[in-house]
Amino acid sequence: MTATSNAAAAFGVDLLPCDITPYKAGNTGVDYMTIFDSGVAGPHLMINALTHGNEVCGAHALRFLFEKDVRPTRGKLTLSFANIDAYESFNADYPYASRYVDEDFNRIWNEATLDGPRESRELTRGRAMRPVVDTVDHMLDIHSVELPQPAMLLAGSQAKGRTLSAAIGAPRHVVIDAGHAAGKRIRDYAQFDDPSRDSAACLVECGYHFYKEAADIAVETSLRFLRHHDAIDPTFLAEHLGETNDEEQLFIEVSGPVTVETDNFVFDRVFEGFEIVPDEGTLIGTDDGRKVRTPYANCVMIMPAREPVKGKTAVRLGRLV
Ligand SMILES: [Zn+2]
CATH class of the missing domain: 3.40.630.10 (Zn peptidases)
Incomplete structure (x- = not known):
């Protein structure tokens, strides 16, 4: 399955x-x-x-x-x-x-x-x-x-x-x-x-x-x-449609994917999507011992996978613009 x-x-x-x-x-x-x-x-x-x-x-x-x-x-x-x-x-x-x-x-x-x-x-x-x-x-x-x-x-x-x-x-x-x-x-x-x-x-x-x-x-x-x-x-x-009273949009530029390299990738916590991780260097996951950290401050987690698969994208990272 x-x-x-x-x-x-x-x-x-x-x-x-x-x-x-x-x-x-x-x-x-x-x-x-x-x-x-x-x-x-x-x-x-x-x-x-x-x-x-x-x-x-x-x-x-x-x-x-x-x-x-x-x-x-x-x-x-x-x-x-x-x-x-x-x-x-x-x-x-x-x-x-x-x-x-x-x-x-x-x-x-x-x-x-x-x-x-x-x-x-x-x-x-x-x-x-x-x-x-x-x-x-x-x-x-x-x-x-x-x-x-x-x-x-x-x-x-x-x-x-x-x-x-x-x-x-x-x-x-x-x-x-x-x-x-x-x-x-x-x-x-x-x-x-x-x-x-x-x-x-x-x-x-x-x-x-x-x-x-x-x-x-x-x-x-x-x-x-x-x-x-x-x-x-x-x-x-x-x-x-009626009146729309919209929240201010957040524009996020994708900087790149985190690609899963092994069968043992685990996220450090559950990400639902669009969390903003404030600090550079924050641990977000471990790929068979390799620590995966945010490469910059205010890093946005885009479309995280629920079950990371080797060779596929675990999450895309983005910057607020
Ligand atoms: Zn589609």
């Missing part, structure tokens, strides 16, 4: 996939992509769900927007369900298994990879979605995480991603990170990561995959995204 299947057993699977087949046909010529055009000048916004097939909260959020007939009041709005093959493979007995089918959809968004000869079901889907994504000005990409952790925004490495995160206003924690060496995320694709262009993207992690609360956070973040772009009916917004 893997760490993640233990986690599913421990935390339960309360939020399950919902029926999204009514949204298959769409109107773009690409399955599961629908563009609503207000006919009024304004940005092309996109809310994307199911970049990872088992991160079902985004599907619930888009279903909410469809069922409530949410339409952009200016510009265009694309609602998109990404990794359908993975979503359709969901099995509640193995809830982590449907993250992807052939490869991680969120590592293929290098232009050279999309243009290249390699084949996978995720690449086929990414290539089908790409002509629409190419026309998007601003994107919200909805995700969740494999363990109960506070929700967070991932702003990417450009200043415009931080600006968008601040404008969305919640969740409170905003992580500034450059993505993955293994391949680009859709939030870092082309225009979104080009500092010379205004297009911005934000990724929201809505907490644990299978808590009902994740769907609520996904809906709320979607409404905030539309509010920021002044693209949603204020009456609907008042009814479904």
Whole structure:
């Protein structure tokens, strides 16, 4: 049994996939992509769900927007369900298994990879979605995480991603990170990561995959995204989002991961995520005798693993900015 299947057993699977087949046909010529055009000048916004097939909260959020007939009041709005093959493979007995089918959809968004000869079901889907994504000005990409952790925004490495995160206003924690060496995320694709262009993207992690609360956070973040772009009916917004009285956000720049080197890594205490360790040199864990200490003061613990696995990341460390 893997760490993640233990986690599913421990935390339960309360939020399950919902029926999204009514949204298959769409109107773009690409399955599961629908563009609503207000006919009024304004940005092309996109809310994307199911970049990872088992991160079902985004599907619930888009279903909410469809069922409530949410339409952009200016510009265009694309609602998109990404990794359908993975979503359709969901099995509640193995809830982590449907993250992807052939490869991680969120590592293929290098232009050279999309243009290249390699084949996978995720690449086929990414290539089908790409002509629409190419026309998007601003994107919200909805995700969740494999363990109960506070929700967070991932702003990417450009200043415009931080600006968008601040404008969305919640969740409170905003992580500034450059993505993955293994391949680009859709939030870092082309225009979104080009500092010379205004297009911005934000990724929201809505907490644990299978808590009902994740769907609520996904809906709320979607409404905030539309509010920021002044693209949603204020009456609907008042009814479904209401007054927001946000705590000041914390922006945290990832400095690097702590990688587990042995089978005997133990944390010095239980970390839930986003603890700030005040002193440089504080012991946070032991890796078969090797002491792991904070490399600087006010070190933030980002996405700590509950069960550290050799070769994987135990925790990412970050600085408040
Ligand atoms: Zn994800």
